[in-house]
Amino acid sequence: MSHAGTAPALPNAEQLMWALQIAGGDAIAEITGLRAGGSPFLLRWVGDDGTGRVVLRIDDATEAGGEAVAESVMPIADRQGVPVPNVLGSRIDDEVSLLLTEWIDGTRAQPVEADPARLESLGAMAAVIFRADPGEAQLPHISRPMQGADFAAMRASGTHPLLERAAERIAGYEPDDRIGLVHGDLWVGSTMWRDDRIVAVTDWDSAGLGPAGIDLGSLRLDAALGYGLEASDHVLHGWEAEAAREAESVAYWDVVAALCTPPDLGSFAGARITGTERPDLDRQTLVARRDAFLEDALARFE
Template sequence: MYPPLKRERLERWIQQIHPNSRLLRTWRLRGGVSARVIALEIRLADGRTTKMVLRQHGEADRNRNPQIAADEYQLLRLLREAEIPIPSPFDVDPSTSSILMEFVEGESGKASTHPADFLWQLANHLARIHRVDIAKWGLSFLPAQEKRVANTQPKEAGTSEEERIRRRLEKIGPLPSRNPPRLLHGDYWPGNTLWKDGRLIAIIDWEDAAQGDPLADVANCRLELLWALGTDAMVAFTHHYRSIMAEIDFTHLPYWELCAALPPISKISTWKLDPATEQTMRKRLKQFVDRALIKTI
């Protein structure tokens, strides 16, 4: 469920940014599992047309953080100043948990014709995120990743695979981090990147941003790449990231891999995948978990 935002109110809001403009049409953009993302086509006062994006947070995000829209807007403004490629934020309406932002012309998760370059760019941009100075850019308002992980782990008995992971996490964690806290995207994977002409031009969907061990982002992206492109792609991405971020201690990567693997186990069946794809993803997820469990013995 989303707070109501009537067209008349939206038009007035747009005109505060572009005086004497007119909203021509709106359409829903694909993706946006936890938020509603709507494209807006606008005729400007001089007759030219432009596009904007309205991003509105859903009930789950608002329950987790009633100020999530304001926090994300603040984060995007700071990231823009820090020269991280993100859509420029124009304004925020906390009362409807909405952000108006730049429309970026690109394709989501689009790999270039050169897979090696695609994986290098993914790793390089994740490293750029992790090198943003939290203190310098005033990002201390972001939550700690460790607390978020503890709050999102299932409290009730689940599948045997969920129980296997949860028992191991309870036995070994929470582990003291070997890395200083870094800015985390929180859900970094190809689907949250936009590409044009073989270049990564924007990183989107920052509602899960946090501060904590950078291995949390690495583990999440490793699993997503394993699903989408296979083991070789996962390994190549990790190699590129490690070559850029040589200062990062990878000792606890298996722990964060288990954290990344736990939420999807019960959700895969709700993703409306064809049977063959679901079977492949479950098989690869089990391989991912088995490897992490062996490494954490």
């Protein structure tokens, strides 16, 4: 789940000129930060032939590897039928990395009440991603969501007995699941919608090769955070219907998904509230729902 943190500075003049040269415009008419006022930025450009919009993502140069992965994976997903923005250009400087993509008209806003059809479509999308053929692409092998984040260190800095018990319970366990393409940070905030239909899957910098449960568990947890424990089953039904088989190691991957969150949910809560327009959710509610999801997963884990 992408974080909401301190908003970075707006793109500088040179970065905007680079984007304009690729987009073919003459001037930037509007800059909108799409996450808490920061990156990625929606740029509206104007020119002799009219106007258009592109999305500019700015990351620290140390995260350039993730952008390289995204640039490799997005065409693979696109060939499988996953709706993804086209990559228009990328660049790595001394301090920042830039990724320019097309703008997909849609919204990340989610309904306050659970919609089983929407939740099932999320599960189905994870199954579509998983069966994509990566071909000869050199992709990282991943074993959990957001593999670059050190959630164990977050747990060590505080006290949360349930999370600690869960980590001890699955320590050393490695399910023998089949491997395929996974998004690696799949939650409702990494999708865009129009007319109750997913029109884009974004944020591919954590993608790689791994078990399907990485994405399925993330989506099941995400559904439980948004709507309560029962909502997670709609995601599972959608995945299994699309995959035409039972999902593997569901309880284990549910535990893993819950462990891949900060103990107090921290900026995850802010990302959900602002990124999906769910002001009805507060941190206390989200922590209670995460813990209920984890307790249920531990009860099912053998």
